[in-house]
Amino acid sequence: MKNKRIFLSAPHMSGNELKYIEKVFESNYIAPLGEYVNKFEESIKNYTGVKNALAVVSGTAAIHLALRVLGIKEGDDVLASTFTFIGSVNAILYQRANPIFIDSDNDSWNLSPKLLNKYLCTCEKKPKALIVTHLYGMCADIEKIADICNLHGVYLIEDAAESLGATYNGKHTGTFGDFGIYSFNGNKILTTSGGGMLVSNNAKWIEKAKFYSTQAKEDFIHYEHEEYGYNYRMSNVLAAIGVAQMEVIEERVAKKREIFGWYEEYLSNIDEIIFMPELSNSRGNRWLTALTFSKSDYNKVMQALDKINVESRPLWKPMHIQKLFEDAKCIVDGTSEKLFSQGLCLASSTTMTRDDVEMICKTIIDSLD
Incomplete structure (x- = not known):
């Protein structure tokens, strides 16, 4: 008889998830509104020290929103870690931009600051942004990477989907760049079954991302639209799971x-x-x-x-x-x-x-x- 299956990274509940879900059902706020969405965002802000957070349906959706808010459009170049999961870079294609992949270094297995700097010092067309992945929960050389991006005027998006809880010089991954993202997919260190979080210290950017994530509805009593948006907000039910997970x-x-x-x-x-x-x-x-x-x-x-x-x-x-x-x-x-x-x-x-x-x-x- 075989041993019970041991998975790569199975969900591990804290014990309070059902209690909080019951409160959601009692309130009848099941949709992407409700106190637990707010509580989940607050828990991420309190834990990481970032000023603004937006709970969404996935880490990929969070990256997509970041690119959209930063004005990435068709024909723009976007740098990215090549050693990563496809979800890190799919959103580049959503915006019809051009991905340019940067290799890893042996010191971290993450994106090489040396190769990044070499490319930015020699390229004819300046990329608009970089998506850097903190692979398997381990920090990229993020301070060097952030300095290089600042020097060359390149927006920095941190894919911290796998690295919630990781820190560099005491500062959390996801908080060094213009935007950071976390994932709460079923195999992550914390899970809401599916979900993500977009974070930034720029309040206006997060407000714009929130606007896009809720179908880009203008501020009218009726449904008025001047731009297109997405159905990207996290549900109150999943956020309740996230609140319980953040406790541990x-x-x-x-x-x-x-x-x-x-x-x-x-x-x-x-x-x-x-x-x-x-x-x-x-x-x-x-x-x-x-x-x-x-x-x-x-x-x-x-x-x-x-x-x-x-x-x-x-x-x-x-x-x-x-x-x-x-x-x-x-x-x-x-x-x-x-x-x-x-x-x-x-x-x-x-x-x-x-x-x-x-x-x-x-x-x-x-x-x-």
């Missing part, structure tokens, strides 16, 4: 980091294994424990883990080698392609125990070439 955010970060510590303890003596690094002066949330194998085939490791009913997954396939973006410009040096060819994400659900991790590590070691 630090516990979840601590548990994710503890799980990583167990993996590191059991596998650090294996020469070919390299874990995703953590920049000095940063605290990643270790959403998923990610590592590479310099000699062994990660597919064999995945197969061995699947036999004991444990989920694992390859690292993200870089965007610049996806067929969708075969004609896109890219500034690469092979770093992300190498990581993709050697890397694996290990199960990191916050319900896991040390015994679970020990079993997984033994299986990994036995499967190595």
Whole structure:
């Protein structure tokens, strides 16, 4: 008989979700209005220190709104991390803009400030914005990246979908740029089943994003429209889940980091294994424990883990080698392609125990070439 399935990052409820959902039902404010939407936004602001927040249906919707508010339009160039999930960059296509992909560095596995600066110093057409991803909950070299963007007049959007709770020099990811976004999809460190948050210290921008997210309705008693908008606001029901989840955010970060510590303890003596690094002066949330194998085939490791009913997954396939973006410009040096060819994400659900991790590590070691 197989063990109970161990997932990469399963939802983990705090215990108050149903209580808050019941209050939503009692109020009958089910739609994208109600006190829990406001409470969820306030909890994000209080936790991260950002001045303004807007609860929406997904992280991708949040990125789309950011691009729209910043005036990104057809023909504009938008820089982005190539080593990321597709949701980070789809919104560039929504605006009919041109994605330009920047490779990672070995110090963080996130976007390379060196390659970014090199491109901005030599490009003929200045990009309008950069979408930088904090991959697997680990901080990009965000202060350097923000300085480069400021120097060249490029808007900065932080895709912190995976990195809620991560900090650089004590400041939360998602709060360094012009906009930041978080995701509350089912596998994130906190989940509302589906949902996202757009944040910014610019109140006017968030108000404009709110306007676009509610069908761009003008301020009339009737439905008056001068611009097109979207149905992007989060429901009060999902926001109630988010409020309960935010009550345990630090516990979840601590548990994710503890799980990583167990993996590191059991596998650090294996020469070919390299874990995703953590920049000095940063605290990643270790959403998923990610590592590479310099000699062994990660597919064999995945197969061995699947036999004991444990989920694992390859690292993200870089965007610049996806067929969708075969004609896109890219500034690469092979770093992300190498990581993709050697890397694996290990199960990191916050319900896991040390015994679970020990079993997984033994299986990994036995499967190595």
